[in-house]
Amino acid sequence: MEYNIIDISEFEIEEFEQLGTKSKFWYEDNNGDSYLFKSIKTQNKAMEDVFRYGEDWAEKIASELAELLGIPHAKYELATYNGMDGVISPNFILGKGERLSTGNELIERMNATSSTENDSIQRITRVFTIMERIIKRKPIGFKELDKIKTASDFFVGYLMLDSLISNQDRHVENWGMIETDKATTHLAPSFDHAASLGRNESDEKRRIRLDTNDIGRSVETYVLKAKSHFYNTSNSRLKILQAFENSARINPSAAMAWLERLSDLEDSMIYQVISRVPEERMSFTAKQFAYEIIRCNKNNLLKLKKEINTFIV
Template identity: 40%
Template sequence: MQDPERGEFSIVHISADQSEDLEQLGTKPKFWFRHNEQRTLFKAENRGTGEDWAEMIAGEICDAIGLPHVSYQLAHETQKDLPGVICVNLAAKPLTLVLGNQLMLEADSTYPANTEQNYGVREHTVGAVAEVVEKLAPPPSDSCWQPTHKCHTAVDVFVGYVLLDTLIANQDRHHQNWGALRHETTWLAPTFDHGAGLARNEPDEKRARRLRSANRRVEMSAFARRAASGFYGSVSDRKTLRSLACFHAWQAIRPIAAGHWLEHLERISRQDFERIIDRVPASRMTPLAKEFTLELLLINQDRLLHPGSSHP
């Protein structure tokens, strides 16, 4: 499964002595430092739950699909012996990052943006978010994303973010895990923070039980269907939408853009997924985790491309 052209992901070695200041958002040890003359964030994977490899695989999938995204590199903090990832500052001056909760508050003064709660915010509905994203400019063109006649607005691109969430079983698209960049104009930010995806915290013993089951496909499909999204269908809903239902809700808003992203997804082969997963060093991801992740991606790809199949 080794990709002869690209090989394993490299690991950048850094020290906490390089820290400039502490990052406030989130719960993991993290700090800013200078790397290749750019302000860069180190996020530790100190709980052994696979957030580092999940972030790397998600980024490679973004490349394959053509989604604008924050690029991550595997890293190792030598002072405290912490694995993790690094990424360049998304909002280098003069840009400002405006997170989703603040964008929602700008549109609706009653939106609960300033609570410490990221989850369970029922006002974070597909419709309300779509109305806010509709007012944003699309992300600037880059080497990954170029506007087309099928996909050229911020909402069109956001539909791709939701497709990604469904594919990688990312349940963490709460209102601080999307946003906009602002300087004179305000445009949709690249997608970021995918470390909660790919069932990365599932223990190997549970992975093995599902993979070795006589009904492997049924077991894995049932597991995939449980993934929830970060969006509510309406403010009266008690739970967020399941991930595939969430994509279908966004697809109804922008069917042509959804078709664009589905076409891109269909071009990714099993071998492509294998090559991406195999780039993760064995020191970061177990063989069982790799096998499980591949199966999960293939099932979710099938669910997205063939919604009437046996994997609803």
């Protein structure tokens, strides 16, 4: 059965979302629940229309995979608003007085209280220090899992998800902390996974990589080139798989626990998640390409288990 495409044209725009660069707005449904609509249509600096085709289905597939893996995430549904394709997501800040602080704010907060931190570059070690010293707690409303209990433990899972789907957009505004009115702090669910699954490639380029006998142009090589928004000591961007590897060195028990969950994710389940996207939104070639990306990334991640196991004391 295909995923539904929800038409929200009847609802009035309550507020435009300032965070990020895409066309986003908040609205309330008939039950009074708050939703964010994200359109694939946006504008460049010259105020010209730009269409980010594939961001809708990439977000939906990422959401479904996160659900299967038990990774806390913002939920997404395919949607349309006055003819504009996009996705909707219910507000995950539900409690009275809850507030979201994004990664850039948290890095600035840590810099202000540290004599050794003096820049805003996103590094794995810096982010995990924030997880352990500032955020500390698991996402609100999500259960602890075996060997996965703290903010640090869950964030390792976010980085595994990034590696699985080749998400290249985990920048400082795409993770964060929720603070309650009682001043308890929790990791926010994982959100904004649209820059993944090769959504920006043309079907022509996808087909070349799917059919080639040239290893240099294959999907296997393609996924290894994907870069994260985490930086090494030379201020070069880490590859996405490297970012997960580095997190595994810091928290190997959680990494192994997440990889065990990944090993239970059968290829047939992955195929089913992708195949349910309506063809009016995602072509057959794009589905094949996304499946191969996930399959290759899954294999690369599971190959790390032996090495990560040596990090566990």
